[in-house]
Amino acid sequence: MVDSTDMFGAPIEDEPEDESPSAAELEAAGQASMFGDPAPAVREERAPPPVAAPAPAPAPSGQPYRVLARKYRPQTFAELIGQDAMVQTLGNAIRRGRLAHAFLMTGVRGVGKTSTARLIAKALNCVGPDGQGGPTIDPCGQCEPCVAIAEGRHIDVIEMDAASHTGVDDVREIIEAVRYAAVSARYKIYIIDEVHMLSRNAFNALLKTLEEPPAHVKFLFATTEVDKLPVTVLSRCQRFDLRRIQTPVLAAHFGKVCEAEEVQAEDEALAMIAAAAEGSVRDGLSILDQAISHADMAGGGAVTAEQVREMLGLADKTMQRRLFSAVIGGKGDGVLDEVASQFALGIEPTAMMRAQLDLVHKVTVTQIAGAADARSAEEREALEGWAKKLGAGALHRLWQLLLKGYEEVRAAPDPLVAAQMALLRVMHAADLPDPGGLIKQLEAFAANPPAMQAAAPGGGAAPAAAAPPSAEAITRQWAQLVEQVEQVSPLIGSAMRLSVRVVSLTPGHLVYALAPGIPGDPTADMRRGLEGGVGGSWRVERSADLASAMPSLEEARAAAAARDDAALREDPLVRAAFAAFPGAEMIDESAISAETRKPWSKRA
């Protein structure tokens, strides 16, 4: 073991806790010495937080400031939040002495993969305060191995970042070193972060050691992208999937951190930070760090919801995704709640609409080009999910509706109400099938339209419907006559259909009135038409008695159409269609072509 000092560098001297080197420095130092790099430890920020790195606030004691994410790195499994299932499994394995040679920690960044790896290293190497203990799920934190591992300077616990050591040579160094026994601890432990970054050759080289590792060696791998690991490696690891941490759990954790830091923080502020952290403790603590320094600068010292809101940017993406989700999920109460809470947070209704438009755009782009631009794993996941779920047609419809809604909100006297209405309208539309599907539904509906007939109102506006049966019979007869006339004299026939109001009709005798505003006297033409088209001899008289005349065939048709139209508009399906296509008009397709009339025509 003469080599080991050279290989791992001179032991770092013990320092007071607050002045000890950062984890990154120690990691860098460990890696540097391990891989023979003479360069001194470099302070580097690994896995930068999503927001700008917090400006270090001066610590009250004047000691160097340590960012919260490092200061509150969990030192026991009990402190590791949100991973109860994993801790239980691991505890069982330790108690039964059934420990794998290699562990794999997976999960999104900042959920505690590296922390877990260090905790496992402690659990395996802890000797207890009296130096007599064995592996334990509850490492003492006091013995030399525990302390050294916590500080990242244990000689037998080697941390390596595969992102910067991807090559086969780096792995060879490990394989060489594996042959030697641990210097002072029970196990020699290799923690390899971002292990998916290793090259294929490096994996192959590692595989032999993984197959038959010496009993004193454990490998702890951590990765955010487990699907990039070769199956051969996966199959030799005990795998722990670290969960994204629930927002309330995060908020409670941040509350405790604030207490420990003696910083006042509003619950709402902590909840917002937790939501923005999207399941990552590290990201959340970075934001909290920033919020605390903002609060310090503002002078009050307390972290307020208002400051956090300002700091995170008003149109908080998580909230907007929640709103979008409610809209396309058809959850009306969710939409209203979300709009209300965003409004309470000071988000302008126009900004809400803009954010929704932005989301539709992003989902559409994701459908075509993938979600490479997503700012977070959470966002990417959401965008990809929607891109799969929503059709291109639906997205373009959402865009149109939201754009219209945005204009309305901008012009409305009460933008909040306008936003609610607009988003609810979008929601109802999102519920609907595509136009193709809608037509199918309408057809199915028209095949069995009980509501329409029941809903058809009688009354003054519809004289034909109100007329007694005899009038109906006359109308039928008259319609037949007109059709017959149209066969032989189309011009006369259409004039009769359009403007002739029947006062009385018996075989061979017609008394009629002319609709107002029609010039000329068609009496002679009509007689000729009737005699030519219907046959027999006809007496045609013009009357001025408009009051007792029935409406012309065309007038009756128009009135009936208006009635049907009103009834149709009352139909829930049609109302929904109008909600989906706000600018739509109802077109009587029989007016377009009687030949191509669909079975669901209202005249059918």
Ligand SMILES: [Zn+2]
């Ligand atoms: Zn211990």
